[in-house]
Amino acid sequence: MNAPRTYGTNPHPPAGRLFIVEGIDGSGKSTQLTLLAQWLKGEGYPVVFSEWNSSVIVKVTTSRGKRRRLLTPLTFSLIHATDFSDRVEREIMPSLKAGAIVLADRYVYTAFARDVVRGLDPSWVRSLYRFAVTPTMAFYFRVPHEIALRRILSGRPKLKWYEAGMDLALHADPRESYRIFQSRILIEYEKLVQEYGLVVIDAAQPVEVQQRLMREAIRPHLPALGGEPIVHERA
Amino acid sequence: MNGHESYGIRIPGVDPGELTGWLIVIEGTDGVGRTTQVNLLRTHLERLGYAVAETGINRSDLASRGIRRAKEGNTLGSNAFNLFYATDFADQLENQIVPALRSGFVLITDRYFYSLVARAIVRGADPDWIRRVFSFSLKPDAVFYLRIEVPDLVPRMLLDGGFDYWESGMDLPMGEDLYESFIHYQKRVIEELDVLAGENHFRTIDATRPIEDISAELCRDVSAILTAGRHSGDRWLAQP
Numbered sequence: 112m113n114a115p116r117t118y119g120t121n122p123h124p125p126a127g128r129l130f131i132v133e134g135i136d137g138s139g140k141s142t143q144l145t146l147l148a149q150w151l152k153g154e155g156y157p158v159v160f161s162e163w164n165s166s167v168i169v170k171v172t173t174s175r176g177k178r179r180r181l182l183t184p185l186t187f188s189l190i191h192a193t194d195f196s197d198r199v200e201r202e203i204m205p206s207l208k209a210g211a212i213v214l215a216d217r218y219v220y221t222a223f224a225r226d227v228v229r230g231l232d233p234s235w236v237r238s239l240y241r242f243a244v245t246p247t248m249a250f251y252f253r254v255p256h257e258i259a260l261r262r263i264l265s266g267r268p269k270l271k272w273y274e275a276g277m278d279l280a281l282h283a284d285p286r287e288s289y290r291i292f293q294s295r296i297l298i299e300y301e302k303l304v305q306e307y308g309l310v311v312i313d314a315a316q317p318v319e320v321q322q323r324l325m326r327e328a329i330r331p332h333l334p335a336l337g338g339e340p341i342v343h344e345r346a
Numbered sequence: 347m348n349g350h351e352s353y354g355i356r357i358p359g360v361d362p363g364e365l366t367g368w369l370i371v372i373e374g375t376d377g378v379g380r381t382t383q384v385n386l387l388r389t390h391l392e393r394l395g396y397a398v399a400e401t402g403i404n405r406s407d408l409a410s411r412g413i414r415r416a417k418e419g420n421t422l423g424s425n426a427f428n429l430f431y432a433t434d435f436a437d438q439l440e441n442q443i444v445p446a447l448r449s450g451f452v453l454i455t456d457r458y459f460y461s462l463v464a465r466a467i468v469r470g471a472d473p474d475w476i477r478r479v480f481s482f483s484l485k486p487d488a489v490f491y492l493r494i495e496v497p498d499l500v501p502r503m504l505l506d507g508g509f510d511y512w513e514s515g516m517d518l519p520m521g522e523d524l525y526e527s528f529i530h531y532q533k534r535v536i537e538e539l540d541v542l543a544g545e546n547h548f549r550t551i552d553a554t555r556p557i558e559d560i561s562a563e564l565c566r567d568v569s570a571i572l573t574a575g576r577h578s579g580d581r582w583l584a585q586p
Contacts, residue, residue: 168422169430172412181408184358185436185482190409193429200423230358238478242425 118219118240119307127207128332129244131218133300134252135293136274137259138314139321143252144214146322147329151212155336159206163217166197177273184229187273191222192239199243207244210334219243220251220309224299228292229279247332250325251304254314256293260286350447354481360444362484366576367447369484370568371458373543374492375535376513377502378553379560383492384456386561387568391452396572399446402456406437417512424517428466432479435459439483447484452572459483460546464538468531469518487571490564491539491548496532498554503528 130147132140144160151158164173173190176182182190206213219240226236263270264286272278275285276292304311310328312321350365370387372380388398404410413430416422422430446453459480466476494502503509509524511517515531516524543550549567551560 166426168416169412169426171415172409172430172433175412176408181437183436183440185440186408186433189429189433189436193426193433196429197423197426200425232355235355235478235481238475239429241472241475 117234118237118243119245121242121244126210127213128334129203129207129213129215129246130248130250130329131215131220131246132250132252133217133220133303133309134254134314135256135259135296135300137262138252138254139262139318140250140252140314141216142318143250143312143321143325144216146318147325148214150322150326151214154333156333157209157211159202159211159213161198161202161206161213161215163215163221164191164194166194166201169194169197177271180272180278182273182278184226184231184278187229187278188222188226188231188236188239191226195219195222195240196242203244212333215246218246218249220249220300220303220307223303224296227299228276228295248329249307249309250328251300251309251311252314252321253300253311256290256297258315259293260289350484350486352481353483353485354478357440357444357482360440365444365447365484367449367451367453368572368576369443369447369486370452370454370571371460371486371489372454372456372492372564373458373460373489373539373548374553375494375499375532375539376510377499377506378492378494379557380456380492382557383490383561383564384454386557387454387564390561390565391568391572394569394572397449397451398454399442399451400454400456401438401442401446403438403458403461404431404434406434407441408437409434424469425471428462428469428471428476429479431462431466432459435462435480436482443484450576452568455486458486458489460489460539460542463542464535467538468515468534488567489543489546489548490567491543491550492553492560493536493539493543493550494553496529496536499532500529 132144134140148158148160164170169190173194176186176190203213203215222240223236227233270285270289275289277285277288279292281291282288303309312324314321349362350369351362372384374380384400388400391398404413409430413434416427416430443453443455463476463480467473509528514524514528516527518531519527520530521527551563
């Protein structure tokens, strides 16, 4: 078997479709994905959600590592790959094989951006995720980090340690650290847009405008509807 | 040689030149007597005046509990298990091995990432991919591979309290029962360790030899490595 050695060469099985959203926190990508799911369900498609960092078994370790600040750039990277791998094997692939529309909130590009900013070798991080299926379409919600920061701080009292990049000792003030860290992530995302052809959505536009653009982009990739849904959405 | 280089990628925050200690690996499947040899070697080196630390795989503060939980339920995907082990190993490398090497210790490790690569390949991981995943690992000063054939291993396992579910590859499984699966699984693990032994210049030791003989060889070889000098100019510890 001639196995692909890096991410991007493992196509998804034909039955289902995989749409993913990327962007920094506060870019509004989760809102857009939720609206997309509503629409798809309304059209009669079986929809399955998969969220970054949500494998039940791995999450316990990740949360503990974050809470106790045990994670280094290397273990931060590996534990997220572990989580993702578990979801690919037990959630994403089976659902795609069964013909579902899988919607993923963050995908491998999140790791590509964050881990590289944390100092890891870009080609190593890509090979780590070699097993991942390539999405049918990947959306990147482009937003200036000042807007993202405002959105985040309006919903939550404090920035989290790793989210603000405090582990990198960029700045003693979490807000400043966040600013520096996220601006570096934005630079990585722009590289990924080029490298993987992510579909860019201007996230400063009104929500409904962004949603309309997403639906228009996705529609040609949807399978023909017919018969009963193969998979029912999980609770 | 200047410090400890990795097999591929640099670990962020770790300067290889600072790692002036020695990294000694004892490899081999279960039941070959690794623990006994590690203890004898440690005593010998401490008698010579070296500061010695030891570690083993799957003992990290971060992930070993999570792995144990996942094993109990057998609920984690197979590839996720490979990466979970890599996480666990990375945590140990950064928190036990690197600090010991920075402090100029002799770090003896009871197995190294080679065992994890072997178990992953036997479970279907792509050999190139899993090697690449572990390429953050530091190159050791020496790897002593306690090698045994499966027929010699069986009586030892029986004396040791029987066959372990995972060490028998029963998650795969590779045979009708624990015994059958153990035979096939261990045979495959040894095959993969043999490949790694060739690639990485392991010093292979026949593990069926008497304990004292093996220990004498180990102590002699490791002493020779240490006498040859440190990795960098930092020689604050007197040579014996």
